[in-house]
Amino acid sequence: MEMDMKMRMNTNAGVNVSMSMNMNMDTNVDVNMNISDDLFLPLDESEKDSEFIAIESRSFIADAARRFSRNKLAMAGFIVLSAVVLLAIFGPVFSHYTFDGQDPSSRNSGSSLAHWFGTDKFGRDIFVRLLYGARISLMVGFVSAGINMAVGIAYGGISGYLGGKADMLMMRVVDIIYAIPSLLYVILIMLALGSNIRSILIGICISSWVSMARIVRSEILKLKTLEFSTAAFVIGASKARILFRHLLINALGPIIVTLTFMIPQAIFTEAFLSFVGVGISAPFASWGTLVQDARAFIDIYPMQVVYPVLAICVTIFSLNFIGDGLSDALNPKSRR
Amino acid sequence: MNTATAEVQNAAETFEATGARGEADALFRVEGLSKFFEVQKSGFAPKKYLKAVDRISLSVGKAETLGIVGESGCGKSTLGRAILQIHKPTAGKVFFHGIELTGLSEKQMAPFRRRMQMIFQDPYASLNPRYTVGDIIEEPMVIHKLYPPAERRRRVQELLLLVGLKPDHIRRYPHEFSGGQRQRIGIARTLATEPDFIVCDEPISALDVSIQAQIINLLEKIQRESGVSYLFIAHDLSMVRHISHRIGVMYLGSMVEYGPVELVYGAPLHPYTRLLLSSEPIADPKRARATHVHIPEGELPSPIDAPPGCPFCSRCAYILPECTASRPPDYRQPDGRTVRCYQYSQRRRQQRRAFGVADITATQ
Missing domain, CATH: 3.40.50.300 (P-loop containing nucleotide triphosphate hydrolases)
Known part of the structure; x- marks a missing residue:
């Protein structure tokens, strides 16, 4: 603050050096001898600029978005996924076929202008059924990830922040849920509550929130020892305020990354259940039921299996690329 | 319980309203x-x-x-x-x-x-x-x-x-x-x-x-x-x-010496304070060379489950029999500071005065 006479001080020092050199070497004089102190003025307050910051200010999210957009693979995944989502939402609207409209005159037809991906054994248009399947698969993926996130953040956050005995008890509950194979729950719930989307969501969510809870807990355990959480306590912030406004906002990176890996997991589970036969029931379609329906004719009409499998692959690939990209973008330590 | 809470609440309110000192x-x-x-x-x-x-x-x-x-x-x-x-x-x-x-x-x-x-x-x-x-x-x-x-x-x-x-x-x-x-x-x-x-x-x-x-x-x-x-x-x-303005010197959880800054720095009483101050680097090399720095023997003891005596007794050059037996209390000195060391108990100071022995401060 007070040391900002730098510019003119420097000049002053330079002159001093040249003066002493003149004296030492005893060469010709009167170069700078008439310089006196009153030629120098301290820098005016308004001219001082020592606290200036040159770098452009960026928020954490803006910074992460910039890094994410530079990641080609992640951006490709993002574009493909957006296309899949848009197609799933708007595709069926513009098609004159419906997911359950049967046409006995053209069963098991191949690709044509009328039916882009051909028809199945009842003459239903496979492309439209794929889009309807995408609606269900993506909805299961996103909704269950959302529920997992809410439950996992609340549970893991509270467990990690309280610590001690409460944490011990809450984590043992998590261990118990974790110890029982999740497919067991899911199949039992499907049998008890019937084959519909609601019971699939309940089945997936009842066990998979624990991994989010664990991640959030370990992040909170780490963050709560940092000084800014003590600082928040000292200025009088309540426990809830510290946890939700200070700690969780800093755990956002790992939470978002876990989330993007949870979506493909849920899509996978749903597809598997439908394939095994306990998922969505006919005439509704998900990608899993499409594969299941076509399985019997795999030798004769292999393409009927290939389309839904391809849809699953492309979606999960793009989700994984997005997840990788986000984890790079949100973790500044990986910044090159 | 309730009255106590109310009392605190009252006190807090008066404090808030007036900023009054107790x-x-x-x-x-x-x-x-x-x-x-x-x-x-x-x-x-x-x-x-x-x-x-x-x-x-x-x-x-x-x-x-x-x-x-x-x-x-x-x-x-x-x-x-x-x-x-x-x-x-x-x-x-x-x-x-x-x-x-x-x-x-x-x-x-x-x-x-x-x-x-x-x-x-x-x-x-x-x-x-x-x-x-x-x-x-x-x-x-x-x-x-x-x-x-x-x-x-x-x-x-x-x-x-x-x-x-x-x-x-x-x-x-x-x-x-x-x-x-x-x-x-x-x-x-x-x-x-x-x-x-x-x-x-x-x-x-x-x-x-x-x-x-x-x-x-x-x-x-x-x-x-x-x-x-x-x-x-x-x-x-x-x-x-x-x-x-005032200063407290801590060693392994104890405040070994506490008093005005001129006294503690000028004439440290507790052996640890003296050790600490002698370890301070001196900016003048001539004076630094002339000063003898007393390097303590012994290790810093573990603060976990510490033995009953004075925490500094394993490194102290002025150890007394009572030092290893129990933790010393704070002794208030005539000049107003407190020292947590048996050397400065009423009894030891009187003994030294009676035998005409100087305080350990003088024997640097």
Whole structure:
């Protein structure tokens, strides 16, 4: 603050050096001898600029978005996924076929202008059924990830922040849920509550929130020892305020990354259940039921299996690329 | 229970309304404060305790700076945190404006939280990286509902100017600042609630020397202008001497010597204080060569499950029989300071006087 006479001080020092050199070497004089102190003025307050910051200010999210957009693979995944989502939402609207409209005159037809991906054994248009399947698969993926996130953040956050005995008890509950194979729950719930989307969501969510809870807990355990959480306590912030406004906002990176890996997991589970036969029931379609329906004719009409499998692959690939990209973008330590 | 709560509530209200001082003239008074941490090696072994802070008493007056020095791990920071009730003390009492803080719930503490603040050691860890500077400094005012919301931003800019930053830094993030600038942001946050008492927990040890002076000058300026009191924790002896009015020397959780800064630095009594001060580097090489530095023998004992005697007895050159038997109490000296050493008990001092032996201070 007070040391900002730098510019003119420097000049002053330079002159001093040249003066002493003149004296030492005893060469010709009167170069700078008439310089006196009153030629120098301290820098005016308004001219001082020592606290200036040159770098452009960026928020954490803006910074992460910039890094994410530079990641080609992640951006490709993002574009493909957006296309899949848009197609799933708007595709069926513009098609004159419906997911359950049967046409006995053209069963098991191949690709044509009328039916882009051909028809199945009842003459239903496979492309439209794929889009309807995408609606269900993506909805299961996103909704269950959302529920997992809410439950996992609340549970893991509270467990990690309280610590001690409460944490011990809450984590043992998590261990118990974790110890029982999740497919067991899911199949039992499907049998008890019937084959519909609601019971699939309940089945997936009842066990998979624990991994989010664990991640959030370990992040909170780490963050709560940092000084800014003590600082928040000292200025009088309540426990809830510290946890939700200070700690969780800093755990956002790992939470978002876990989330993007949870979506493909849920899509996978749903597809598997439908394939095994306990998922969505006919005439509704998900990608899993499409594969299941076509399985019997795999030798004769292999393409009927290939389309839904391809849809699953492309979606999960793009989700994984997005997840990788986000984890790079949100973790500044990986910044090159 | 209810009457007690009401009493505290009343006291808090009068305090809020008038800012009235209690009977005790000291702004902050600490009596026999202890903080033990439970250390568990295994579930079956008997519990062990780490005595981080052991029966410490001190007081801080208005516009006064109390310096706390001691080597790493001696419990300086724990003392500061126990005083601010960040760590609930194991024993002892803390009075602020004459009102006892120990045993208050967080809700009852709220009006006091506003008046006692803390500056942290690590300016890189003490600011929430996701908040802008404006949010960070504004938050205490939001929590304590201090100004009308519309005025808070203007107040933040005043505080930024006060600590020598620019008002337009308000929208920037902590990672865009240097260590010294960040520490000044932390100080601005601390000042947002206009506290009477600030614990400075090694506020300069993470900064380089030129910036250290900047921060110290700022702290002194704030004290001159607002009359705030500091508990200044540091291990830089010359800096503590510069800023403090009184000083406490800590060793393994004990306050071994406590008194005015000129006395403690000028004529240290406790053997540890003398050791500590003789280890301070001397800036003049001629004088440094002439000075004999006494290097202690023996190891720093583990603070976990420490033996019954004086914690310094394994390294002390003036050991007495009673030193290994029990922990010494605080002995008040004629000049007003307290020393936790058997050499300065009434009996030992009288003995020395009777035999015409000089105090150990004289035999350096």
